[in-house]
Amino acid sequence: MPSSSSASTSTNPKRPVPDDINPETKRQKKDDQTQADEDWFNGNICAFFDGDVAEKLDEGRADQVASLPRPSDPRVSTVENADKKDANPPLQLVEVEIEKQDKALKQSPLEAGKSVIYWMRMNDLRLTDNHALSLASSFAQSNSIPLVVLFVVTPREYKAHDRSPRRIDFLLRNLRTLQSSLSKLNIPLLVHSQPHDAPRKSQPMEVLKLAKKWGAGSVWSNLSYEVDELERDLRLVTEGSKQGVRVELKHDRLVVKPGGVKKKTGGDGMYNVFTPFYNVWSDMITSNPSLLAPYASPKPNDVSALKTFGDDLKAMSIPTSVKGFELDEKDAKAMKKIHPEGEEAAVEVLNRFLTTKARSSQLGTVSPIADGAEDVSSSKKDSRLGTYGTGRDHADKDTTSRLSPYFASGVISARQVLAETARQSPGGKLPVDKKASATGTWVSEIAWREFYNHIIAAYPRVSMGQPFNVKYRGVQWETDPKYLQAWKEGKAGYPIVDAAMRQCNAQGWMHNRCRMIAASFLTKDLMLDWRLGERYFMTQFVDGDLAANNGGWQWVASTGTDPQPYFRIFNPLSQSEKADPSGDYIRYFVPELKGLKGKDLLDPHGRLSPAAFKALGYPAPIVDHKKARERALGRYKNIGEKPDEA
Structure with missing residues (x-):
C-alpha cells in the first residue's frame, strides 16, 4: 500500500513524472521505464490517508486502519491499461466490427425476424429526434413487424459509474412517461432488471437472449462514447454476428459525431x-442545415402488438426504485419539482429560457417551469438567453437554461435545442459568434459538451481516471479527509463555496459558475485530487455526465485539454462578487448569514469582530487562501514534489 502523501519528502520519495511530452497531443511516449516505477499509480493516484494512517501502517497496526476516516478512493486505471486503450480507441474497434458485419450481411442477408428491438439507454430517453429509434421504427414498418423498446436496468453498472440516486430517480420517472407515450403508439416498453450481482459484461448476452425469445432479427441502439459503454457495444456486435442477429449502432448524442470536426490543415x-x-463546428452547423434536421418520430405498431407482448409487459415492468439508489420521500418530492420529467417538460424549460426574464424566486425548491415568469418574447434581448452574455455568471437568479439534466439523459437533443433557437432568432439563422451576441455565447456552451464528448471518444484515458495532460500525473495532492468532508458539507468557511456545495446537496444541481468556484477551491485551495470532486458531483447530481463532468473538473484542475492555466486560481471573495452580486444566493443556501449584507456577507470571518462572527454559528475558513494559492503554485511548478513541505 502506498505511503501517505502527507508525509515529508524525506519519507515520501519523489514519484515518477512523464518527461517526454509531445506538445501537440500531450501523450506520454513509451520508454524503458520499468513497471515498478508506475506501481504507485496502480488503482489510486494517492493513498488518500492522513498521517495517522501512515503511522499505524509503519508500526504494523494495519488492523486499525479501517476505523480511521478517509475519503472515498477514486477509480483510476493504471497507466499501462490507459495507454492500451488510447492506442486502440474502443470507438474505432466498434466501427471496424460494424463494417465487418455490414460486409457479411451484403453477402448473406439476414431475415428481418418477427420483431425489431430498440435498446434504449439512459442517455437517449426520448421519442423525438432519436436516430436509432427512428430507423428501427422504419425498419419495423417496412417489414410489417412490431417494434419493441427494451431498457436494461443495471445496478452494478450504476454503482461502478457513480450514478447518483437522483439520476436513477430521474431515469425511472422518464421511463414511466415514455411508457405512456409509447403505449399510445402500441409500442411496448419492456424493462429487464439485472440482479445486483450480475456481471457488468453480461448485458449484450442478455439482450441477445431476449432477441431470440422474441424472434427479433435486429437490435438497434445509439452509441455512447465512454470506454465501458463502447466495449459493451463491441461485444454486442461480435456476439450478434455469431448468433445471426443484426446490430445497428447509430451516432445520436451529438450534432457532429466524434471525429467529424476535422482540422482545416487536413x-x-x-x-x-x-x-x-x-x-x-459552428461553420459546419450553419452551412449544413441538415445537421440540425430532426429524425422522424416512431410510427405506431399494429394494435395487436401490446396484446402479443402482454405477458412480458406484466413481467418486465418499470421498477418503483432500484436497490441502493432509493430516495427518501422528501428528496423524491424535491427532485420531481426541481427537475420535472418528460419531453414536454424539457421543451417548456427550453422555451422559458428563450422567452422569459430571469427571476430570483427560482433559487429554492421550485419548478423551472413554475408560473410567474415574465414573457418577453416580443423583446428577446431581455430574455434569459438575451442577457446570457453577462447574466450566465450570476447564480442569484435562474440565468442559465437549466437544460443540463435533459441533455445528460437525452430527454431532449442538442439538434432540437439549436434548431428551436435558430427558429426564434432574427431571420431564422443561428448566431454563433460568441463575441457578438449572447446567443452565440450560449451556442458555444453547447459546443463545449460536444467537444468533451469528442475528447472521451478519441482519448479513452480520460474515461479511466487519467488526466488528459499526462504531465500532471505526478502532481502531489493533500490527503486529509477532514478537508474533503468540510467541502462536501458546505462548511469550508467561504460563503460562496459553501452555498454552492449546499445547493449541490439539496437540489442535485448547481449553477455552472458555482461548479467552477467549488471545483477550484477543492483542487487549488485544498489541494485535493480533482477525481474526488468529480466523483462526488457524479454521486449527487441529477445531470451527472462523464464527458461534461470530467471535462469541467480537468479544466479547473489544469490537467485537461485546453484547461485553465494552473497559475490562474479563483479567489473565492472576488468570485463571490461575480457570481452573487445581490447576495441572495449565499443568504438562501447559507442561512447562518442571512442577516449580513455587502462585503460582510462575502467575508464574515475577515470583517466581523470575533464575538460577532462566533455568534453566527458559521465555521471559520479551513485554509488561508493566500497561503493555499502559493502552495498550489509550488505543486504545479514542481511536479512530483512537495516544495512547500521540504
Missing part, C-alpha cells in the same frame, strides 16, 4: 483546443 487529427474546434 489529415485525420482532431482539435484538442476548444476555440479552433468551435470555429469549425
Whole structure:
C-alpha cells in the first residue's frame, strides 16, 4: 500500500513524472521505464490517508486502519491499461466490427425476424429526434413487424459509474412517461432488471437472449462514447454476428459525431483546443442545415402488438426504485419539482429560457417551469438567453437554461435545442459568434459538451481516471479527509463555496459558475485530487455526465485539454462578487448569514469582530487562501514534489 502523501519528502520519495511530452497531443511516449516505477499509480493516484494512517501502517497496526476516516478512493486505471486503450480507441474497434458485419450481411442477408428491438439507454430517453429509434421504427414498418423498446436496468453498472440516486430517480420517472407515450403508439416498453450481482459484461448476452425469445432479427441502439459503454457495444456486435442477429449502432448524442470536426490543415487529427474546434463546428452547423434536421418520430405498431407482448409487459415492468439508489420521500418530492420529467417538460424549460426574464424566486425548491415568469418574447434581448452574455455568471437568479439534466439523459437533443433557437432568432439563422451576441455565447456552451464528448471518444484515458495532460500525473495532492468532508458539507468557511456545495446537496444541481468556484477551491485551495470532486458531483447530481463532468473538473484542475492555466486560481471573495452580486444566493443556501449584507456577507470571518462572527454559528475558513494559492503554485511548478513541505 502506498505511503501517505502527507508525509515529508524525506519519507515520501519523489514519484515518477512523464518527461517526454509531445506538445501537440500531450501523450506520454513509451520508454524503458520499468513497471515498478508506475506501481504507485496502480488503482489510486494517492493513498488518500492522513498521517495517522501512515503511522499505524509503519508500526504494523494495519488492523486499525479501517476505523480511521478517509475519503472515498477514486477509480483510476493504471497507466499501462490507459495507454492500451488510447492506442486502440474502443470507438474505432466498434466501427471496424460494424463494417465487418455490414460486409457479411451484403453477402448473406439476414431475415428481418418477427420483431425489431430498440435498446434504449439512459442517455437517449426520448421519442423525438432519436436516430436509432427512428430507423428501427422504419425498419419495423417496412417489414410489417412490431417494434419493441427494451431498457436494461443495471445496478452494478450504476454503482461502478457513480450514478447518483437522483439520476436513477430521474431515469425511472422518464421511463414511466415514455411508457405512456409509447403505449399510445402500441409500442411496448419492456424493462429487464439485472440482479445486483450480475456481471457488468453480461448485458449484450442478455439482450441477445431476449432477441431470440422474441424472434427479433435486429437490435438497434445509439452509441455512447465512454470506454465501458463502447466495449459493451463491441461485444454486442461480435456476439450478434455469431448468433445471426443484426446490430445497428447509430451516432445520436451529438450534432457532429466524434471525429467529424476535422482540422482545416487536413489529415485525420482532431482539435484538442476548444476555440479552433468551435470555429469549425459552428461553420459546419450553419452551412449544413441538415445537421440540425430532426429524425422522424416512431410510427405506431399494429394494435395487436401490446396484446402479443402482454405477458412480458406484466413481467418486465418499470421498477418503483432500484436497490441502493432509493430516495427518501422528501428528496423524491424535491427532485420531481426541481427537475420535472418528460419531453414536454424539457421543451417548456427550453422555451422559458428563450422567452422569459430571469427571476430570483427560482433559487429554492421550485419548478423551472413554475408560473410567474415574465414573457418577453416580443423583446428577446431581455430574455434569459438575451442577457446570457453577462447574466450566465450570476447564480442569484435562474440565468442559465437549466437544460443540463435533459441533455445528460437525452430527454431532449442538442439538434432540437439549436434548431428551436435558430427558429426564434432574427431571420431564422443561428448566431454563433460568441463575441457578438449572447446567443452565440450560449451556442458555444453547447459546443463545449460536444467537444468533451469528442475528447472521451478519441482519448479513452480520460474515461479511466487519467488526466488528459499526462504531465500532471505526478502532481502531489493533500490527503486529509477532514478537508474533503468540510467541502462536501458546505462548511469550508467561504460563503460562496459553501452555498454552492449546499445547493449541490439539496437540489442535485448547481449553477455552472458555482461548479467552477467549488471545483477550484477543492483542487487549488485544498489541494485535493480533482477525481474526488468529480466523483462526488457524479454521486449527487441529477445531470451527472462523464464527458461534461470530467471535462469541467480537468479544466479547473489544469490537467485537461485546453484547461485553465494552473497559475490562474479563483479567489473565492472576488468570485463571490461575480457570481452573487445581490447576495441572495449565499443568504438562501447559507442561512447562518442571512442577516449580513455587502462585503460582510462575502467575508464574515475577515470583517466581523470575533464575538460577532462566533455568534453566527458559521465555521471559520479551513485554509488561508493566500497561503493555499502559493502552495498550489509550488505543486504545479514542481511536479512530483512537495516544495512547500521540504
